[in-house]
Amino acid sequence: MRLALLISLAAVTAGAGTALAQQRNAQPYRxxxxxxxxxxxxxxxxxxxxxxQYWKDRKALNPDWVASKEHQWQLNWKFMDPSYDDTLHGxxxxxxxxxxxxxxxxxxxxxxxxxxxxNGDLKGLRANHYPQYxxxxxxxxxxxxxxxxxxxxQNVTLENGSYDNSAISVYVTEFSNGMPIxxxxxxxxxxxxxxxxxxxxxxxxxxxxxxxxxxxxxxVGRSLRGQVLTTPYGDAAHWPTYRTxxxxxxxxxxxxxxxxxxxxxxxxxxxxxxxxxxxxxxALSNGYPVDVPSARD
Amino acid sequence: xxxxxxxxxxMIAGAAGAGPLPADVLVDEGAKNKTxxxxxxxxxxxxIYKDHxxxxxxxxxxxxxxxxxxxxxxxxRLTGTLxxxxxxxxxxxxxxxxxxCWACHALPGDPQAGTxxxxxxxxxxxxxxxxxxxxxxxxxxxxxxxxxxxPFGTFxxxxxxxxxxxxxxLQSIE
Numbered sequence: 001m002r003l004a005l006l007i008s009l010a011a012v013t014a015g016a017g018t019a020l021a022q023q024r025n026a027q028p029y030r031x032x033x034x035x036x037x038x039x040x041x042x043x044x045x046x047x048x049x050x051x052x053q054y055w056k057d058r059k060a061l062n063p064d065w066v067a068s069k070e071h072q073w074q075l076n077w078k079f080m081d082p083s084y085d086d087t088l089h090g091x092x093x094x095x096x097x098x099x100x101x102x103x104x105x106x107x108x109x110x111x112x113x114x115x116x117x118x119n120g121d122l123k124g125l126r127a128n129h130y131p132q133y134x135x136x137x138x139x140x141x142x143x144x145x146x147x148x149x150x151x152x153x154q155n156v157t158l159e160n161g162s163y164d165n166s167a168i169s170v171y172v173t174e175f176s177n178g179m180p181i182x183x184x185x186x187x188x189x190x191x192x193x194x195x196x197x198x199x200x201x202x203x204x205x206x207x208x209x210x211x212x213x214x215x216x217x218x219x220v221g222r223s224l225r226g227q228v229l230t231t232p233y234g235d236a237a238h239w240p241t242y243r244t245x246x247x248x249x250x251x252x253x254x255x256x257x258x259x260x261x262x263x264x265x266x267x268x269x270x271x272x273x274x275x276x277x278x279x280x281x282x283a284l285s286n287g288y289p290v291d292v293p294s295a296r297d
Numbered sequence: 298x299x300x301x302x303x304x305x306x307x308m309i310a311g312a313a314g315a316g317p318l319p320a321d322v323l324v325d326e327g328a329k330n331k332t333x334x335x336x337x338x339x340x341x342x343x344x345i346y347k348d349h350x351x352x353x354x355x356x357x358x359x360x361x362x363x364x365x366x367x368x369x370x371x372x373x374r375l376t377g378t379l380x381x382x383x384x385x386x387x388x389x390x391x392x393x394x395x396x397x398c399w400a401c402h403a404l405p406g407d408p409q410a411g412t413x414x415x416x417x418x419x420x421x422x423x424x425x426x427x428x429x430x431x432x433x434x435x436x437x438x439x440x441x442x443x444x445x446x447x448p449f450g451t452f453x454x455x456x457x458x459x460x461x462x463x464x465x466x467l468q469s470i471e
Contacts, residue, residue, distance in 0.1 A: 028366035030357065034443060097340065151342075162344050163337040200359050204367065207356045207454060208447040218445050219413045224400045226409040248337055256323070256334055263447075265353040266334045269344070271321035273359045 032202040033213040040185045040194065040283035045233035049220055051076060052233065058083045058291065073221060073228035081238050081291040082177075091170060091242030091293030094163070098171030101164055105151060114150035115143075115172065127176035127290050131279045133189040140193040142278045144169050144240070144250050145270045161253045161269030166240035169250065173239075176290040181237050185283045197280030200273050201232075206264025212277070215262065236278070236285040238294035245297075251278055319362025324354045350394070356452070370442070371451045373435035375428040381458075381465025389459050390466055396455060398463070401446070405470060413445060420470040430464045 038044060045052040055061065055076040065071035066079045079085055105111040112120040114136075116129055130143040137149060144160045147168050151158040158165040185194035201212045215224075216232045223229075239251040249257075252274045256266035267273055318324055325333045325346065332349035357365045390398040391407065402417045403410035410416070433440055435450030449455045455463065 028357075028364055029369060030367050156342065158342040159344050161335050161337060162342050163339050164342040166337060203359060205357055205359050207351075207353060207452060209356075209367070209452065210445070210447070214445050218443075219401075222413045223409075223411055224413060225407075225411045248339070250337070253335055253337060259359070260332070260334050260349055260353070263351075263353065265332055265356065265358040266323045266349075267358065267360055268321045268323055269335055272361055273321070 031204045031209070032199070033204065033211045033218060035198070035202060036217060038198060038280075038284070041286045042181075042234045042284065042288040044284060045231050048217075048233060049074075049231040051231055055234065056288075058289075069226075073230045076230050076234055077296060078234075080296055081294045083291055089242050089244070089293070089295045090246060090248060091240075091295055094167040094240075094242065094248045095170045095174060095293045097164070098167030098169070102168050102171050105154060105156065105168075111150055111154070114153060115146055122172050122175035124176055124179055126173040127179040128182050131183065131190070131193070131275065131282060139272070140189050140275055140279060141270075142251070142275055143172065144252065145275065147172075148270070159269075161250045163248050166248050166250045166253075169240050170248075170292050173290060173292045177292065178289050180287050180289050181282060181285040183279075183282055183286060185279065190279060193276045193279040194283050197276035197278070200277055201280055206259065206262060208263040210262045210264065212258065215258075232281055233284045234288045236282040237288045237290050238292060238296075240292070242293060242295045243297070244295055251281070318354060318358075319360045322354065322358050322360050322363065368448070368451045370438035370448070371436050372439045373432055373450050375431040375461075379427045379431075379461055379465055379468075381461035381463070383462070383466040383469040385459075386462035386464070386466025389455065389463050396449065396459070396463055417467060417470060420467045422471075425468075427464055427468065430467055431460060434460055434463055 037047065039047075042056075043052060051074045054065070054074050055078040058078050058081050061075050061079050061084055062071070065075055102111070106120070109120055112122065115125065116132070117125050126143055130146070131140055133139070134141045134146060134149070137145075141149070144165050147165050148158050148160045151165075158168065183190060185191050204211045204214070212232075215229050220229050220231060236251065239254070241249055243249050250269060252269035255274050255277060256269065259266040323333050323335070323346065324331050328346075329348040330350065330352040332351065332353040333346040334349055335344045336347050338345050357363055357367050389396040391404055393400070398404065398417070399407050399411055401411040401413035402415065403412070404417055436448040437444035437446035438448060447454060450457075450460055
C-alpha cells in the first residue's frame, strides 16, 4: 500500500512532463498538481471549463446570469468589463491620472520610445507586445515592469504595482481596447517563460499546499464559501483592474493577493516567478480583446 | 530596489537546510508576523507594505531561489482513545483562521457551505473508524496523492489535540 502510494506520487510529479520537472529531481522534494493540456489561446477553455461560449462576446452576456450568484462564474466576471457595463469607477479616475502622468513623462518622446512605441503611437502596444523580452533589462517583463524601468531613466520612481504605475498602465493599455491579445509563446525567451510560468502555476506552495492550479483547475466552478472559482483563460485582458474594495490593482499584486488568501507567502511584484506566470496567463488570453478600465469585486 | 536592504535577506530559523530566503519573497524580519504584502497607495509611485495576520514564511514558496523541501506524505497512527472535544473541534473546523474546513466542506448550520470537497453532513452515519478520519485529516495525500485538502498534521497547521477535537466533532455530526 505504502509502496503503491509512493509510485503513484512519483507518477504525478513525472506527469508534470517537462524537462524542468526532470531537472528538479536533483532538487528538494516538491509536488505539482498534474498538468492539463493547456493551449496558448483563449479557446483552450473549451476543453477546460467549457464556459468560453458564455463570455467570448462581452456584448452578448446573458443578463439573467449576470444577476445570478450561481451563474456569474460561468461569465468569467466579464460583465465588469467596460464594454458591457461602462459605469464610472475608480479605474476611470486612475486612467485620467495615468494620462496626465504619461504626458509629463513623455514630453520629449523618450518615454514612449522606451516602452517600445513607434513614433509615439501606443495603439496595439499592450495587445501585441507585452509581456516581452527586454534587451535593455535582459529578461522577460510585463508592461508595468517596463513602465518602472522607463520612468527610472528619468529619475522618477514608479514601482511596479504602485498606483501611479498601474494608472499609466491602464492609460497605455486602453489604446489596445478591442484588439485581441496576441503574444507568440512558440519560440525564444517567451516560450521559456511560458513553460516556467506553467510549471509555477502547478507548483504547490505555502501553508495550505495549494498551487494556483488547485483553485483555478482542480476546484474550478466550485465554491469556497460563496467565492466561485473561474477559469484562468481570458483572465489577462482587463488588467490593471479596479477592485471594488477600492484598490487599483496590477496583475502581480493580484497574484500576491491570491497567494496570501490561499495561505502562501506572497512574492514581490515584478519577481521572475510572477513575470513568468504573467506570460503563461497572457498566452491563455491570446485571441481575447483587451478591455480597460475594468473592475472586479 | 523596492525593499529596504535589511528586508531583502532574511534567515529562517530552524527550517531544515535553510539558507537566507530569496530577495523576492516578501518577508520583513521586523514586521509583526514577518510576512508582508504590497498595497498600492492611491496617487503614489511607491507601494506600501502591510503586515499579514500570519507568518507564512515557514513554508516553501513559489520563488525560484527557495530551496526548501515540502514535507512528504505521512501516514499518522492514532494512539490511544480519541479523547477529543467536539465543541472545540467545531470551533476549529468552522473558523477561517483555524482549520477552515468549511471553506471546502458543508458543515451543519453553514448557510454558504463550500463545495470543493464532499459534504460532511450526517458524517456519523458513515461509520468510519476514528483512526481513518484522523489519518485523512492529518495528511489527505495518503488517501489521494493529488488531494486538494491541506495536510493539516504533516504541515503542523493543527496540533495533535486539535486534530483529535476535529475528528470528535466530525464523528458527532448526526
